[in-house]
Amino acid sequence: xxxxxxxxxxxxxxxxxxxxxxxxxxxxxxxxxxxxxxxxxxxxxxxxxxxxxxxxxxxxxxxxxxxxxxxxxxxxxxxxxxxxxxxxxxxxxxxxxxxxxxxxxxxxxxxxxxxxxxxxxxxxxxxxxxxxxxxxxxxxxxxxxxxxxxxxxxxxxxxxxxxxxxxxxxxxxxxxxxxxxxxxxxxxxxxxxxxxxxxxxxxxxxxxxxxxxxxxxxxxxxxxxxxxxxxxxxxxxxxxxxxxxxxxxxxxxxxxxxxxxxxxxxxxxxxxxxxxxxxxxxxxxxxxxxxxxxxxxxxxxxxxxxxxxxxxxxxxxxxxxxxxxxxxxxxxxxxxxxxxxxxxxxxxxxxxxxxxxxxxxxxxxxxxxxxxxxxxxxxxxxxxxxxxxxxxxxxxxxxxxxxxxxxxxxxxxxxxxxxxxxxxxxxxxxxxxxxxxxxxxxxxxxxxxxxxxxxxxxxxxxxxxxxxxxxxxxxxxxxxxxxxxxxxxxxxxxxxxxxxxxxxxxxxxxxxxxxxxxxxxxxxxxxxxxxxxxxxxxxxxxxxxxxxxxxxxxxxxxxxxxxxxxxxxxxxxxxxxxxxxxxxxxxxxxxxxxxxxxxxxxxxxxxxxxxxxxxxxxxxxxxxxxxxxxxxxxxxxxxxxxxxxxxxxxxxxxxxxxxxxxxxxxxxxxxxxxxxxxxxxxx
Ligand code: ZN
Numbered sequence: 001x002x003x004x005x006x007x008x009x010x011x012x013x014x015x016x017x018x019x020x021x022x023x024x025x026x027x028x029x030x031x032x033x034x035x036x037x038x039x040x041x042x043x044x045x046x047x048x049x050x051x052x053x054x055x056x057x058x059x060x061x062x063x064x065x066x067x068x069x070x071x072x073x074x075x076x077x078x079x080x081x082x083x084x085x086x087x088x089x090x091x092x093x094x095x096x097x098x099x100x101x102x103x104x105x106x107x108x109x110x111x112x113x114x115x116x117x118x119x120x121x122x123x124x125x126x127x128x129x130x131x132x133x134x135x136x137x138x139x140x141x142x143x144x145x146x147x148x149x150x151x152x153x154x155x156x157x158x159x160x161x162x163x164x165x166x167x168x169x170x171x172x173x174x175x176x177x178x179x180x181x182x183x184x185x186x187x188x189x190x191x192x193x194x195x196x197x198x199x200x201x202x203x204x205x206x207x208x209x210x211x212x213x214x215x216x217x218x219x220x221x222x223x224x225x226x227x228x229x230x231x232x233x234x235x236x237x238x239x240x241x242x243x244x245x246x247x248x249x250x251x252x253x254x255x256x257x258x259x260x261x262x263x264x265x266x267x268x269x270x271x272x273x274x275x276x277x278x279x280x281x282x283x284x285x286x287x288x289x290x291x292x293x294x295x296x297x298x299x300x301x302x303x304x305x306x307x308x309x310x311x312x313x314x315x316x317x318x319x320x321x322x323x324x325x326x327x328x329x330x331x332x333x334x335x336x337x338x339x340x341x342x343x344x345x346x347x348x349x350x351x352x353x354x355x356x357x358x359x360x361x362x363x364x365x366x367x368x369x370x371x372x373x374x375x376x377x378x379x380x381x382x383x384x385x386x387x388x389x390x391x392x393x394x395x396x397x398x399x400x401x402x403x404x405x406x407x408x409x410x411x412x413x414x415x416x417x418x419x420x421x422x423x424x425x426x427x428x429x430x431x432x433x434x435x436x437x438x439x440x441x442x443x444x445x446x447x448x449x450x451x452x453x454x455x456x457x458x459x460x461x462x463x464x465x466x467x468x469x470x471x472x473x474x475x476x477x478x479x480x481x482x483x484x485x486x487x488x489x490x491x492x493x494x495x496x497x498x499x500x501x502x503x504x505x506x507x508x509x510x511x512x513x514x515x516x517x518x519x520x521x522x523x524x525x526x527x528x529x530x531x532x533x534x535x536x537x538x539x540x541x542x543x544x545x546x547x548x549x550x551x552x553x554x555x556x557x558x559x560x561x562x563x564x565x566x567x568x569x570x571x572x573x574x575x576x577x578x579x580x581x582x583x584x585x586x587x588x589x590x591x592x593x594x595x596x597x598x599x600x601x602x603x604x605x606x607x608x609x610x611x612x613x614x615x616x617x618x619x620x621x622x623x624x625x626x627x628x629x630x631x632x633x634x635x636x637x638x639x640x641x642x643x644x645x646x647x648x649x650x651x652x653x654x655x656x657x658x659x660x661x662x663x664x665x666x667x668x669x670x671x672x673x674x675x676x677x678x679x680x681x682x683x
Contacts, residue, residue: 032662037424039642040666042116044533045123046636047389047666050420052381052644055660058336062310063658065270066334066381067646069312072263073332073384074643074677076314077125079253080330080385084126084185084321086201087175091127093158094168096674098148099667101155113139114148115667122670123389123640127176128185128199130390131533131542131638133321135183135199142177145169186323188541190480190608194323202327205237211324214242221474225402227292230326232316247316248290253330255679257287260314275301276308283314299398303407306374310336311410313397318386320543325482332384333395333414341377341415345457347506349375349411355462355497360589365600367468375411375461382643389640393418394460401475404465411461413453421639422449429633434529436568436575440520447514448521454508455494455518462497463490467596477602481611483543488551488615489599492592495522495551499585516581523565523584526552527576531623532630533637539616550615555587557614574625642669 032051040047055063081088095118105111117138124130138145146169149157157165174181182199189197195208203211219229233244234252245252249261264284271277279301286294295315305311312335316328353370383391395412398404435441464486469475478485497503499515509515526548533545540546556565556576564583568575578584598606630637642663649657663669 035423035662036664037420039664040119041636042119044636044638045120046424046639047123047642048420048424048639049642049662049664050380050416050644051662052379052660053416054336054338054379055381058309060655060657061270062272062336063646064648064655065267065272065310066336067648067655067658068263068267068270069310069314069332069334070382070384070646072260072267072314073312073334073382074673075256075259075263076330076332076385077388077673077677078679079247079256081125082253083201083329084124085128085182085199086204087172088121088126088201090158090168091172091176092121092674093678094149094172095121096671097155097157098152099671101152102148103153104147104151110140110144114144119666119670122666125386126185132535132538133185133541134535134538135179135181135185137179138176142169142173145172145176186321186541188323188480194480198323200321200323201234202322202324203235206235206242208324210237210242211235215326225296225406226400227296228326228328228400229292230324231292231295231319231328232290233327246290249288251290259677259679261287264314272308272310275305276310279305286315296400296403299400299403300407303374303398303403303410306410310334311378311412313395314384317397317399319399320483321386323480325476325479329386331386332382333380333387333392334382334384335378335380335412335414338377338379338415341413342375344508345375345377345411345413345461347508348454348457349373349461351502351506352462352465354502355493356466358500358502359466359493359596360496360593361467361596362593362600364470365467365596367466370465373409373411373461373465375413375457377413377415379416380414382646383641389642390638391417391641393421394456396460396464401469405468409465411465413456413460415453417641418453418456420641424639428635430529430635433629433633434524434575435520436570436577440577443513444517444520447510447517451498451509451514451518452521454503454514455498455522458494458497459490463493466493467600469602470600473600473602478599478604478607481604481607484546484550484611484615485595485598485607487544487547489592489595491522491547491551492588492595495519495588496585496592499581516578519578519581519584522548523552523556523576523578527556527565528574528622528626529630531618531626534618534623536620536623536627539618546611546615550611550613551588551591553614554591554610555584558590559583559587573629574622642666 035051036049038046038048078089081092099118117136117140120136121127128135146166149165149169157168159168184197185199187194187197193208195203195206195211214235215229220226232247235242235244247253247257249257261284264280268277268280271280279298282294282298282301286298312333314332315330317331319325319328321329352373356367356370359366393414397410431441431444435444476482498518499512503509503515504511530545530548534540540549559565562580562583564580564587566577566579568577597603598610645661645663647659647661648655649659
């Protein structure tokens with residue numbers, strides 16, 4: 001039941017959102033006319049922009065609050081960069097200095113390769129790919145890199161005491177250029193040591209079994225309201241003993257946390273109401289102490305605050321980057337409620353009980369009471385840390401199971417981000433290339449966007465929150481298979497119900513054809529098109545991708561006898577075509593039932609078998625074919641978003657208004673963040 005953010009599959013959007021079938025009229029979202037949605041493309045990445053419609057209609061006080069929270073959001077960038085890998089900050093500061101200070105030729109192809117590498121490091125907040133977590137190959141030589149460092153003037157490099165710039169180049173050479181050094185940020189290979197094999201900076205000089213033993217020794221298994229052990233710390237060895245360095249004002253990342261606290265204190269002073277002020281003050285207390293009990297108290301208050309127009313996430317939240325699934329990366333999202341669109345998702349959350357009762361899962365694994373899912377649609381105002389530039393499209397928090405059960409949770413859809421994806425993909429040739437016939441293509445064009453939004457709502461608002469663990473089963477029981485199984489559970493819940501008559505009856509979907517469009521996209525993506533994001537020869541690693549692959553391959557295999565989904569070939573190209581949508585729904589229900597059992601019982605062996613059999617391996621011939629077809633389209637599979645720029649208008653030292661602007665220069669924004677929001681984190 002752990003909550004997850006939905007990382008948008010760009011393909012689902014590219015295919016699905018060729019027309020804007022949103023519930024919201026396009027005019028309303030067009031805060032700025034003639035807006036340039038995509039501003040850059042390099043490697044496998046596109047840089048997009050989002051608009052903040054409705055910002056100008058907020059009160060001066062609300063804008064002031066957003067401004068303070070935005071500053072607090074931007075100050076966490078160095079934290080997540082350092083969390084991702086211990087040498088990332090040194091590398092990023094070196095790259096920034098070269099971009100600013102290099103006096104040599106900037107027209108060569110090597111320089112171009114260097115700039116692409118730098119942009120990728122900015123995008124990933126580090127030298128490992130944000131999605132595959134593999135280390136980048138720089139694409140230029142170590143010798144050239146050395147000449148760039150030595151040929152830069154008037155800039156500061158991150159030198160340690162007594163280090164020359166040539167020493168710096170020599171130090172970074174194996175780290176950046178040797179593909180065998182710290183090759184993987186997050187290892188998912190459970191045949192090895194998950195901790196030792198991961199480059200991520202949550203652990204130093206410790207093994208997986210040492211980490212497991214350490215947390216076993218401090219966790220109280222009988223505590224019905226346990227803190228999130230290990231959430232905000234780095235595990236190290238001191239004098240041969242395993243211990244934690246806690247993130248707090250006086251601890252690890254103190255200098256950055258001090259800045260975050262400074263802006264949060266200002267935000268507390270501009271809060272919309274008393275409860276919101278309490279929420280912010282509790283968060284400050286937690287940052288000051290690093291006390292995880294305070295974090296729980298903060299979450300309980302935060303869930304209660306449903307009336308405020310403005311809301312935010314700021315802290316150590318999601319655990320995807322930890323192979324052990326405990327340690328959280330720093331992230332922030334500042335937002336305000338989209339009042340109109342929130343009505344749509346409320347219909348779904350108001351009927352949560354009906355969905356739980358009618359789910360095909362075993363009654364022993366159903367929730368007894370279904371309450372407390374607060375669903376809303378928001379307008380994103382600022383992205384920070386692990387949410388920038390690569391952004392979730394949905395958030396469901398808090399993550400602690402007992403808080404969700406007792407106090408509820410918030411489920412949030414970031415609609416202006418989805419809209420940005422839609423708008424930037426309007427003319428994409430992707431859908432045509434991978435769709436079997438015109439009928440399916442037209443259906444997906446017509447309903448794909450709407451169905452995609454509804455799928456996200458069902459996944460976030462109901463899917464993750466459905467079902468329960470049997471007493472004594474820990475949410476960490478599935479270990480490294482937890483994330484893909486949990487994502488599959490939420491996806492299956494959405495897929496099973498989206499085609500139910502109830503959806504049309506509730507007025508959420510216009511007709512059953514709209515649900516078919518979602519099935520078309522899900523099958524094609526899970527069996528085929530998501531492979532465009534994976535290098536030939538590699539396996540599927542990322543939790544959401546494993547989830548989509550295992551769901552699709554499982555129903556394909558289990559529906560073979562009835563020819564539910566057929567594999568077709570036309571002009572030498574492969575397609576997957578659904579022949580019986582109702583039977584497919586039945587298969588989704590069957591798998592949902594099993595995945596819920598695995599989750600509720602904490603059946604590690606079954607989780608492992610399911611994921612390893614259906615969610616990891618790739619048919620090499622199909623992979624080659626898909627990559628070749630995709631390469632011809634000249635598209636980039638991943639997208640991320642630049643932030644707007646807020647400038648306060650002052651009168652007698654007071655903020656009387658905040659102006660919003662939409663910068664277009666990705667390089668400039670990254671260099672500015674590097675200058676304005678960077679501190680020396682070394683003690
Ligand atoms: Zn999810």
